Amino acid sequence: MTAAVNLDPSNGTPGTSGGPSRSAPLGAPDASVRAAFDAMKRTWQERQGLSYAERMSLLARLGDAIKAWEERLALAVSADFGNRSRHETALAEIFIPIAAVKYIRKHLRGWMRAEGRETSWLFMPAKNKVIHQPLGVVGIISPWNYPLQLALIPIAYAVAAGNRVLLKPSELTPKTSEVMTAMLAEVFPADVVSVVNGGPEVGIAFSHLPFDHLFFTGSTGVGRHVMRAAADNLVPVTLELGGKSPVLVHPEFPVDKAAERVAVGKLFNAGQTCIAPDYVLVREDQVDAFVRAFERESTKLYPRLADNPDYTSIVSDRHYARLNKLVEEARTRGARVIEVNPAGETLPAAGRKIAPTLVIGAPDDAAILQEEIFGPLLPVVTYSRLDDAIAYINARPRPLALYYFDRDGDRIRKVLSETTSGGACVNDTLLHVGQDDLPFGGVGRSGMGSYHGPEGFYTFSHKKAVFQQSRLNTVGLLSPPFGTRIDRMLDFVIGKARRR
């Protein structure tokens, strides 16, 4: 059974859900988080990692459990958000993790196989190979925006690589954490996967533990703290962070089609997606056409907002207030603001729904063009030449995703090679994250390291280099007492007669 430590004051009394109790009084997160870690570390010392058979069977159970718990999980996510579209949850949090588990099981045997490496003739007939070993006890810190996917897929890859895992989910989705913890308890023994619940104070204690690897998904600001904490113990980190992912629309691409794909990607989960299109670069003379097409598409997707179960709420009052402030600041500083509220509804603050909103002509230093938006607001930025648009992107921190709309192969290659982003999607948005065989991760300020695909397995594995000497070998030639024989050999391998 999976042990769960609950240290979140907003989340009831500390306790356990299933399995042996590892709870601790509130106010002592350090000690209890440490205790959960120590228990797992002890198991690692005694039994090391998981066999191939164990990994395969646990992953199969995980896939089955996600299916069986779908309804309970979706209800919990929706309760945490206020309203989260049931279909968005099914697509992003149920289907994608199940597909990932299936993909991992299909490839695991091949990934685990030792890789033969070249051996120089000088050392033949010795052999070289790389073997993949589990790292040990891995810590995973996950955010609230896709609270299932962003916990379950890292767990699946960590377990696939044979590790033991301690998870710290976000305190902003406590109901989801509770149900997910119970589900994980059904799937995993407590010494394979355990959950530690709690807020930032628990996150801080967690990130100071001497894990064998720390995998963090969250904001760039918190990522900085996590990396600093991990540095004290020289714990290697994977940071899956956020940022402002641009969309660049070439004028030769049908602007309606681009606007349609941008609207779908932007408004999924009400823009609360790490790879959501953050802002769009459109050539000056196409702004009006883009705006009209976005309005049309948005109206088609969400003809009503307040009572529309397809349209997701903003996760908390704090995030809701922040988004409204971004719009107000841009408006007071001269931006044109267009709210797409087709039925002209009043959106009560208690429902935390924000209409899809276009913001055109905001000054460059407005917060909406500086901060990651993480909501259904879309600034439109204009450019005149493609090179200017590329320069605009390159003058800002490297984004997690880049979306380019064009059908000209040379220009597509140019944009992909002249910009640096974690991933990219050509002529669509978001879909690169759903490709099981593609790595997913950021670069620069949007993160370091990646998972999904074979990279997911390697992120959680140690590649151990092994040189295996053969019974008959030439090693005696390289050892003292040095004489003419080694000199001749060195002349030969270095490629010239050397001074004696």
Ligand code: NAD
């Ligand atoms: P966040 O950084 O506020 O929190 C993430 C997790 O870190 C939570 O579990 C939180 O409790 C914990 N935490 C908070 N303070 C901590 C500290 N000082 N030390 C250790 N842990 C701490 O992020 P969020 O608001 O939950 O998520 C939104 C952000 O995450 C956005 O920036 C988004 O772009 C990013 N994100 C990135 C990806 C990705 O795959 N790259 C995916 C989803 C979200």
